[in-house]
Amino acid sequence: MKSKFLITLAALLMTATAQAAERVKFEMWHGLTGDLGGVVDQVCKRFNDSQSDYEIICTSQGSYDNALQNAIAAYRAKKNPTIVQIFDAGTLDLLLSEAYVPARKLMADNGYKINWDDYIPAISNYYANSKGELNSFPFNSSTAMMYWNKDAFAKIGKTEAPKTWEETFDSLKALKAAGYECPMAWNYDTWPIMEQFSAINNIPVATKGNGYQGLDTEFIVNKGKYVDVIKSLKKAYDDGLVKIKTPDTGATIVQAFANTDCQVMLSSIADHGTVSKTQKPDMKWDVAMLPTLAGVERHNSLVGGASLWALQGKSDAEYKGAAAFFNFIAQPDSALFWSTNTGYIPVTKSGFEFMKAQGFYDKAPYKGRELAIASLNASPVNENTRGIRLGGFVQIRKEMRDALTDIFANKVSVEEGLNSAVERSNVVLRKFEKTYAGKMLP
Amino acid sequence: MEKRATFAMGWLGMAFILPQILLVFIFFYWPTGAAMFWAFTLERPWGGGNEWVGFDNFRQVFADRAYWGSIIRSLMFAASTATLSMAFGLLLAVACDRGLKGYQAFRTVFVWPYAVVAPAAALAFRFIFAPEAGIFSALVKQNPEFWNPAQNGYHAMTMIIICYSWKYAAYCFIFFLAALQAIPRSVIEASALDGASVLRRVFDIQLPLITPTFFFMLVISITDSFQDSFGIVDVMTDGGPGKATELLVYKIYFDGFRGLDYSGAAAQSIVLMLIMMVLTFFQFRYIERRVHYS
Incomplete structure (x- = not known):
């Protein structure tokens, strides 16, 4: 009786590890800690539970600065994570480097059709190149x-x-x-x-x-x-x-x-x-x-916060995983989860509409947060309002x-x-x- | 006849020192070399090209008035913390060495501050010195000008000097106590029998006998104050208000790691290294003469 139980247990464990081994693992480094860091972990867990092909491993580096410094050090040593969160002021250095995979290319290569116009213009323009194309994914955004x-x-x-x-x-x-x-x-x-x-x-x-x-x-x-x-x-x-x-x-x-x-x-x-x-x-x-x-x-x-970048030097399978993750967090219900649990705002129009339709902004304690979107949408984006790239x-x-x-x-x-x-x-x-x-x- | 133990085989000796040489090379010469190289180039943080610019980085560092301010502040910080921490360390060590009541407990307790990591100590002191919540809050209520390290540069500097000295006094204490206890008891007992008072014994016997330790602590305190002050400044003031507490090492950290100006930071760290070498040289040249090694 007991031995049978053990055998079953062993078999279960083996299938579990076999399944885990089949999943492609990739890493994400971020700079959020405390409550916010906990919510990032939950987002990662939600992604891992939502499918069985990939497993994202999210690690907090302690602060935006540390995430940036550690990612640079790791990139120079060719041990960088697949995804890294970089805060607004760190955008330009990365944009001028060859260290990243442009967001559009990553998604196109992996067969995802993203409606890039869905991003709230004041958010996407802050991170976009001079042609208005996004190279990274706006993530935690505020104003x-x-x-x-x-x-x-x-x-x-x-x-x-x-x-x-x-x-x-x-x-x-x-x-x-x-x-x-x-x-x-x-x-x-x-x-x-x-x-x-x-x-x-x-x-x-x-x-x-x-x-x-x-x-x-x-x-x-x-x-x-x-x-x-x-x-x-x-x-x-x-x-x-x-x-x-x-x-x-x-x-x-x-x-x-x-x-x-x-x-x-x-x-x-x-x-x-x-x-x-x-x-x-x-x-x-x-x-x-x-x-x-x-x-x-x-x-x-202007938008504040950080965006997610895919870094160079990873395998195709890892990029596939990263693309799946980016696609996952762009879904309206991910936006709802993220904004409910943090003070950050949704980055896409569809996410915002979805949250409005759910009645998110009607009641305390979330009432009032829609004003942040209104502030970002107060006018069409122009040369003085798209961002600061110094x-x-x-x-x-x-x-x-x-x-x-x-x-x-x-x-x-x-x-x-x-x-x-x-x-x-x-x-x-x-x-x-x-x-x-x-x-x-x- | 020469009496010297040597290895018959030269390579064996080499093999024994190789690990040490490797360690020194990997953790000291290699990074220093890289810093040297960066100091003469403009390094892009994410890699991909660096341009040779000769002494441009150094020229820029020295042309910056804020940098000279930073040098002066660091020297002031070094002088004040070395004086304060050594004075307190010595005072406590002499008291403990006398074997006053409960000295065993104090001997242990006095070492603790050194075991507290700098940012933790800084966090505690930031709270203690906060004008609205700390020890001065009652006085600040009467007169807001009395204490405000968030706006008054002198107050902020005083605050980091006290915090650093508190921590470093413990380090000095360990060394001074060890030195005092190494003095043969018979010397002190003899002078006591001759009727020398406690203070007389301290000044005429104990202090002269520990001058080598004193000199060692002076060199180490000054060198360390240039390097170890970083964590305290970072937590307590961020170099502010204005640039009132921007010490050399904090500026290097900020420009290099926060500002991603690797080359400027590398040039600054070379300058800092030279400053410390010059300071140490002068200490050995002029102060060590007064030290008597028995």
Whole structure:
């Protein structure tokens, strides 16, 4: 009796391993951790359960930076994964390399017909080449929103979020007058106030179509409206309308907003879930599109997040698996699963429509997230709003942040700070151009 | 008659040292060589071509005013952390060596900070020093200017110096205690019998006798402060506010690994290596003269 059981067990195990051995295994490296990393694991599991030919092995590298660095090191040692997740600012280096398999080629070679026009234009253009063709798959996507505390705004007689910057500063003033210590929280992040600001107000951040038309682009955020908005923000800070909230001060902007210390913040839609989960009970809040400048027609905001790339040097079978995975995550119900469990938005129109039809956006806690799509779809994509393609963008973001810190600490004037940041950023751009001398932007 | 043990067969000796030579080659000369090569080229992160540019990378590094600021900050950091950590390490070691009440427990406890990895220590200190949540929060409520490392560069620098010294004092403590315990008890007992007070014994007998250790710790502390400060800066300040805590090693990490400017980072690490070599040379040349090896 017992031996029979053991034999059956052994037989079962053998068939199980035989089945497992038949499946083609391939790897994906990503940069998400914690809750989000867990959801990626679930997506991978869903894919593995959905078919029996392939098995994806998803590994978190700890952060976007690590995913990028480790993928580079692995690629140089010819031990790279089949798929890697690369964040927005890492796009250009990869695009200029020969390290990837273009998304279109990968899907065509493996017999998948993808409706490339289904991608939300503001998302696909950010990652596409100059011809508008996608080389990677947009994955976790977000955009910046204004989070506002409805209870606080009710006290100043407002039921809607401010639509322009001018209105925003007036509201902040009123909030201060109504006794709120911290009307708005800010953390020196340039993403909402420089990058998103540029697209929404249709102003370039750099010449040559924000860098899309050539590596000889120059950074130009020390002029015109940028100076004005930083000046207003600085003034608001001096008047006590804006408070700095960073981990060094004791609370992030998200924490400060969720515990009602601060009444407004500009942050990614991906934080929508975090705020819902950590908010003070009974707190009423909502998200709104970022403000525009008064009298400016609203344009689409920029996508943030990361995309998935297929790297070179793998077997045909592994690429087949990768193509199947890309096809899987592009399905509407995958989009629903992904967006439900994270704060990220669907990247395709069909995914968005499917989620709308399911009633996803009708009820709390997901209500409001459709505004992120509306923000991305606010206008047709143009030269100033399709994205920012600058070499060494991580360094440029840091130069801007350093300048802003100095400006807000009164070490330099707004003009001086922005001028020196732009000058230093242009040194980075020239070096990048020289590094890729003779290379054409694809 | 010459008395020296040698191997009859030269190759056997070679075979014994080969593993060590291989290790040194693979983990030291090879990476250094690669860094040297990158420093003179423009390296593309994903490979595929690198152009020879001579000394351009170095010229760019030295033309950058922020880089000189970074050198000065690193020197200040090295001087302050070496002084603080050695002073505290020595103080604790002398106290433990005296065998005060409960010294066995303290002897163990004082070593612990060194076992805490830098980012973990930095995370704890970031919380301790947070103006709104940390130890100064009550004072900050009265006067926001009193302590704000998120905006005041001097505060941020003080914060990382304290954090690093806290950790490194433990390392100094181990070495100083070992050195103190190696001093023959009879010397100290003799001076005690002659009526020398505790402090007199410390200054006239113990400290002079441990100068070799003192010198060793000085060299090691300064060298380490250039390299090991990275984890603390990364977690506590990210080099900010502004560039107030951007030390050389953090700048190398940021430009190379975050910014993917491999060549610029390689040039900077060569410069850092040279700075450390020069510093160490001067220490051996001028300070070691005062050291008496028994």
